[in-house]
Amino acid sequence: MTETLAPPPVRAFTSYSWSSPTHEAWVIHLASRLREDGVDVILDKWDLKPGHDAYQFMESMVTDKTVTKVMMICDKNYVEKANNRAGGVGTESQIISPELYGAAAQDKYAALMTDEDEDGNAHVPVFYKGRIYFDFRSAEKFEESYEQLLRWLIDRPQHVKPKLGAVPVSILQAAPAATGTQSRARRADEAIRNGSGNAAGLIREYGDNLRAELQALAPQENDAEPYDDTILNATASMRPYLRQFADLVATAVRFNEDARVWDRILAIHEQLGSLMYRDPEVTRWNSHQFDAYKLIAHEAFLTTVALTLEEERFDLALATLTRPYLVREHDGGNRPATSDFTVFRQYVESLEHRKRRLKLNRLSIEGDMLRENHPSGSIPSFESLMQADFVLYIRACGSQASGNWYPYSLVYASNRFSPFPVFARSESLSYFKKLAPVLGTTDAAAFKAFTVALNASERGSRLFQHQGLPITYLANAEYVGVID
Known part of the structure; x- marks a missing residue:
């Protein structure tokens, strides 16, 4: 039996600012949890070794073809550096910006918002304005936002476009709307x-x-x-x-x-x-x-x-x-x-x-x-x-x-091989009692006698140029009310 090899894990680079120890700890916690859930998160704290060129590391991570996702964790400090092209964040922004608007996949980059300005608006770099982001500003909504982020990283969206079907014939053949x-x-x-x-x-x-x-x-x-x-x-x-x-x-x-x-x-x-x-x-x-x-x-x-x-x-x-x-x-x-x-x-x-x-x-x-x-x-x-x-x-x-x-x-029912649904269900006496007033009858025995007589009558036999209609069969008369 041939074993099926699992696909390699998604590799995601994390772009963020060393704004504060608290913020750095939040980033490490998020990255650690993502790795536990199968995402190969690349983080400078783990992957940038002493003596390595930090700028070369940043550039290689953004342009590396094996890195399929880039998360930009945006707080106030990150946005200011990105807009002013300052520090490591500024360098990354200079690399990301043309990629975002160039030939690279539009779904490679996403912003994670962690705080907001005085007016309640999420901080976002100028080059990213107007694009969808993941909202991590509220601790109460962390789990919901985390699931959305994880689904984006592994390309498993919650809502999948249904398979395209055919337009119903009844619509195609329909006359203009009223x-x-x-x-x-x-x-x-x-x-x-x-x-x-x-x-x-x-x-x-x-x-x-x-x-x-x-x-x-x-x-x-x-x-x-x-x-x-x-x-x-x-x-x-x-x-x-x-x-x-x-x-x-x-x-x-x-x-x-x-x-x-x-x-x-x-x-x-x-x-x-x-x-x-x-x-x-x-x-x-x-x-x-x-x-x-x-x-x-x-x-x-x-x-x-x-x-x-x-x-x-x-x-x-x-x-x-x-x-x-x-x-x-x-x-x-x-x-x-x-x-x-x-x-x-x-x-x-x-x-x-x-x-x-x-x-x-x-x-x-x-x-x-x-x-x-x-x-x-x-x-x-x-x-x-x-x-x-x-x-x-x-x-x-x-x-x-x-x-x-x-x-x-009912010209199309002359060769029908089953009773109509309401009569089939009327094998239940309780069901038939609900239907009986509609039929104008009182009980199952009376209904059976009536349908037998109608089936044999001239009124029944003359239907459709004397071809008649299997009235007792369509009405399931023999079995009406047999189940208490």
């Missing part, structure tokens, strides 16, 4: 993190600004472009705002405990939902005019539910699914003034037109878009979106919802 709402989003985010009492008000300001920005990005149809392209291009221009909103929701999910804050988050969904409908003053419109907003409102709502489930904030998920949403003005008809969560899943005519125009053999263009817009590293991930889509589908099928929730993203 600059119109950036400052308001940042203020709201900081307020949530800090638990500020004005967080709800700042979220409201952000929501008002967000709605106005999205309204300004309304699709502008023209004869030179198929209208489905116009809708999708408009949606793409809105998506940076959607990512920004997702970041704010993630902050609220992780850091907020104020019910008013979550109420304002859900109010933003109402504002996005209102864009799906015609303002009363608009007298001319077409059936696909609001399709871009239908896509954005749907994805935003799915994102919020996904983030609550991902963080296991079932209290926020339940509040999101049980809130009565006011998304359009009452038209005087025989219907409630508010809608349940299914209002955010609307039929998008332009996508059906696109499928016919381009002869696309796709089961769900909406599912394709969700997957494309949530690549690896996205917040939330596409996996989380599918989980949320499944929970919303289960909830809509089991409750007296006013509309249907078609789980577009």
Whole structure:
């Protein structure tokens, strides 16, 4: 077995002034401790023998290529001699100064400050001003400064630059930032993190600004472009705002405990939902005019539910699914003034037109878009979106919802080989009891019976052009609640 030879120790020359016996003793103590810690410190007290030329010794130590570090121990006396080029310190300074600014390694020289002037400023030679130094002025901070010095001498810094990685694909492919709402989003985010009492008000300001920005990005149809392209291009221009909103929701999910804050988050969904409908003053419109907003409102709502489930904030998920949403003005008809969560899943005519125009053999263009817009590293991930889509589908099928929730993203779950995480964890009965209210059920046995019936029903089997969905498997129905 071949032995690995240890590298030679670091050689460090000490430049200092014989200011006083106390100062000399301090220098010897420092040098001795450094030698104990593996640094070959060169000190005149040890290495300058009687009869040797002191100036030649100084010059050879500064210019010697085996000397990789030079410590200048700066007190008032040292600085005065260095600036006036007096004595041995002055000679060393004349050698060090051109080296410091010449071709020598910038990391070879360092100053150790041991006292300060009348104004509290560390003494430093003129030729060294503006450079980093080690502060030994305080006895209380000696150990901290000593460790910093030792790390510098042996080239083992405390903070090492991380390996350069690759820019995330999600960033490279992202559209320009949503600059119109950036400052308001940042203020709201900081307020949530800090638990500020004005967080709800700042979220409201952000929501008002967000709605106005999205309204300004309304699709502008023209004869030179198929209208489905116009809708999708408009949606793409809105998506940076959607990512920004997702970041704010993630902050609220992780850091907020104020019910008013979550109420304002859900109010933003109402504002996005209102864009799906015609303002009363608009007298001319077409059936696909609001399709871009239908896509954005749907994805935003799915994102919020996904983030609550991902963080296991079932209290926020339940509040999101049980809130009565006011998304359009009452038209005087025989219907409630508010809608349940299914209002955010609307039929998008332009996508059906696109499928016919381009002869696309796709089961769900909406599912394709969700997957494309949530690549690896996205917040939330596409996996989380599918989980949320499944929970919303289960909830809509089991409750007296006013509309249907078609789980577009689950076209990618038909061949899935494992249940979604919240259902896998629901093998624990205590965990399932926390999730059950979100699903709209009461106990594990009732949930299992419901999923089995849904799986066999026409409503379940007709999904994705009668390809169906393994509902009981995705819900882990057989094993829910089996662990006490």
